[in-house]
Amino acid sequence: MRLLIIGTLEGELGQAARIAAARGARLAQAEGVAAALARLRGEGADLVLCELAHDIGWLVAQMAEERIACPVIACGRNADASAAVRAIRAGAKEFLPLPPEAELIAAMLQAVSGEAEGPICRDPLMAALLERARQLATSSANLLITGESGTGKEVLARFIHNESRRARGPFVALNCAALPETLLESELFGHEKGAFSGAVASRKGKFEQADGGTLLLDEIGEMDPRLQAKLLRVIQEREVDRLGGTAPVKVDVRLLAATNRDLGTEVRAGRFREDLFFRLNVVTLRIPPLRERPGDILALAEHFARRFAAANGLPRRGLSPEAEALLLAHPWPGNVRELENTLHRAVLLAGGPSIGAEAIELTPLASAVAPAPPAPAAPQAPAAAPARGVSALVGRKMEEVERDLILETLTHCLGNRTRAAEILGISIRTLRNKLHEYRAQGVQVPTGHPALLPAGASSADG
Incomplete structure (x- = not known):
C-alpha cells in the first residue's frame, strides 16, 4: 500500500x-x-x-x-x-x-x-487456487480473475503481486465501474494541464503510477468499447498517451483484470472486444463463491471478528456454537463481502463473553443463489387473485416502484453499488445514472452506514 x-x-x-x-x-x-x-x-x-x-x-x-x-x-x-x-x-x-x-x-x-496479510484459506478448493496463483505469479503474463461479486478478486490480485518479482514495485487498483467514461480515461492514462475543463495541472494516470509494478483493472467488463481499444494499444505498445499530451510515455506494468461477468458472453454480444479479451485472458483464475468453499467460512469469520474488535476498541470474542451453525448454514449470496459486513455487525451488537446467534443478522437472499423449487401442479383457476405484495403496488406509477426497488436494494447492500446492480440485473452504469436522477430530484440516496464500513472504505465500493 x-x-x-x-x-x-x-x-x-x-x-x-x-x-x-x-x-x-x-x-x-x-x-x-x-x-x-x-x-x-x-x-x-x-x-x-x-x-x-x-x-x-x-x-x-x-x-x-x-x-x-x-x-x-x-x-x-x-x-x-x-x-x-x-x-x-x-x-x-x-x-x-x-x-x-x-x-x-x-x-x-x-x-x-483489504487483506494485508493475504487470503484466509482453509478449504481445499481455495488452497488449490492459491497454489495455482502462486505458480503463475512469477510469470509476466496478463491474468484474468473471475468470480462473483464479493469473492475477493482484489485480495487475490494483491496476493499475486506480493508473490511476484514485482513485489517491491507499486500495486495500483482501479475500479472501472466506479467512474464515468470521461473520468476513467483520465484516471487510466493521465492528462496534461489544460487538456479539459478542470485539468488544472499535469497528472500521471494509473498506468504510469504502476510503472515497475502491477495494475489491477477491476470490473473490466464495464469499460466502454472506445476505451477498450485504447487499452488494447497500451498493452500492445507498452506506452500510454496522456490526454492533451504530445508524445507517448513508456510504461512497464504487469496487468491483472477482474470481472464478475462472463466476458466470453460479452464478446459474443458485441459489448467486449474479442482481441482485448484474448490479450487479457492468457490464464484465467476463477475464485469459487463462498458457498463452494465452506471450509473458509469460520476461518474468515474469526478473522473479521478479531479485526473489527480491534478497530472499534472492543474486547475480542469468539463465536458461539450456535453462531457458527448459523454461519455455516447460510448460502452467502454476497460472498466474503457479505460475511465481512455480517461479522462487523455482530462485533458491534455482541454483549456477552462470545458472539452469540442473536448478534448474527443474516440477509435473506437465499433465492439469489439457490434455484426455486418447482411449483406443484395445480388445476387452472379462472382468475387467480394476485399476491398481496403485488396488489399493494396497484395504483402507483412504474417509475416510483422502480425507484423504491433500487433504493431499497441499495440500502440492503449497505451502499454497495456493484452488489446492488448485480441483484437488480442492471449494469453499474445504469444504476449510477438512476441514482444521479434521484439526487437531482432531491431524493436521498443511501450510502454505506459508517458504523458498518471499515475506516476509509467507500460505500460505492466494488
Whole structure:
C-alpha cells in the first residue's frame, strides 16, 4: 500500500510511519500540503496521513477539484480535540491520535488495502487456487480473475503481486465501474494541464503510477468499447498517451483484470472486444463463491471478528456454537463481502463473553443463489387473485416502484453499488445514472452506514 506522510518524520508521526512501513506500506513524505498535492498528481497514494498543523481543508478541497480519490487521515494529540473536529468537518476521513498505537494503525491499513496479510484459506478448493496463483505469479503474463461479486478478486490480485518479482514495485487498483467514461480515461492514462475543463495541472494516470509494478483493472467488463481499444494499444505498445499530451510515455506494468461477468458472453454480444479479451485472458483464475468453499467460512469469520474488535476498541470474542451453525448454514449470496459486513455487525451488537446467534443478522437472499423449487401442479383457476405484495403496488406509477426497488436494494447492500446492480440485473452504469436522477430530484440516496464500513472504505465500493 502507498502511504503519503505530510509533516516531519521526526517524533510521533515518524513513529506512525515506521509502524506502517513494518506492516508493508510503501512510504512517501511531503513537508506541506502543496508538495503533497504535487506528489499525489505524479505518484498517487492509497492513504494520506496529515499532521493537524497543516491545512487539511485546502488539501481535501483541491483533491476533490482534481478528482484525486484518496482518504486523508488527520494526525495529532488527543488534546487537540477542537482541531481534530475541524479536520473531520473539512473532509478528513478519520483522526489518528498520537502517539500512535500499532494495532490501530494495522486496522487502519487493513481497512484501506483489504487483506494485508493475504487470503484466509482453509478449504481445499481455495488452497488449490492459491497454489495455482502462486505458480503463475512469477510469470509476466496478463491474468484474468473471475468470480462473483464479493469473492475477493482484489485480495487475490494483491496476493499475486506480493508473490511476484514485482513485489517491491507499486500495486495500483482501479475500479472501472466506479467512474464515468470521461473520468476513467483520465484516471487510466493521465492528462496534461489544460487538456479539459478542470485539468488544472499535469497528472500521471494509473498506468504510469504502476510503472515497475502491477495494475489491477477491476470490473473490466464495464469499460466502454472506445476505451477498450485504447487499452488494447497500451498493452500492445507498452506506452500510454496522456490526454492533451504530445508524445507517448513508456510504461512497464504487469496487468491483472477482474470481472464478475462472463466476458466470453460479452464478446459474443458485441459489448467486449474479442482481441482485448484474448490479450487479457492468457490464464484465467476463477475464485469459487463462498458457498463452494465452506471450509473458509469460520476461518474468515474469526478473522473479521478479531479485526473489527480491534478497530472499534472492543474486547475480542469468539463465536458461539450456535453462531457458527448459523454461519455455516447460510448460502452467502454476497460472498466474503457479505460475511465481512455480517461479522462487523455482530462485533458491534455482541454483549456477552462470545458472539452469540442473536448478534448474527443474516440477509435473506437465499433465492439469489439457490434455484426455486418447482411449483406443484395445480388445476387452472379462472382468475387467480394476485399476491398481496403485488396488489399493494396497484395504483402507483412504474417509475416510483422502480425507484423504491433500487433504493431499497441499495440500502440492503449497505451502499454497495456493484452488489446492488448485480441483484437488480442492471449494469453499474445504469444504476449510477438512476441514482444521479434521484439526487437531482432531491431524493436521498443511501450510502454505506459508517458504523458498518471499515475506516476509509467507500460505500460505492466494488
